[in-house]
Amino acid sequence: MNHPWHTKAACQGLAPEIFYPPTDDEADAAEAKAVCGVCTVREPCLEFALTVREKDGIWGGATERERRRLIRQRRRTA
Numbered sequence: 001m002n003h004p005w006h007t008k009a010a011c012q013g014l015a016p017e018i019f020y021p022p023t024d025d026e027a028d029a030a031e032a033k034a035v036c037g038v039c040t041v042r043e044p045c046l047e048f049a050l051t052v053r054e055k056d057g058i059w060g061g062a063t064e065r066e067r068r069r070l071i072r073q074r075r076r077t078a
């Protein structure tokens, strides 16, 4: 990643595998979500992932499934 907000990312230096768990399940995603939960750039990170329709990994504390749900919800309320 190379975005202005990335310099403040709480995930910097952590193992990428944490953010690309084998499944979207709560247990597999828990570690990444805990890091995202204290990240000060969570919002721009999530918005970026939603904008580019990022398919893989956990971004802004949201799994791929959760991001798809957010996109659907936004479409409905647009």
Ligand code: SF4
Residues within 6 Å of the ligand: 009, 010, 011, 012, 019, 035, 036, 037, 039, 040, 041, 042, 043, 045, 046, 058, 059, 060, 061
């Ligand atoms: S919200 Fe999560 S994935 Fe996004 S920059 Fe912060 S720690 Fe990294």
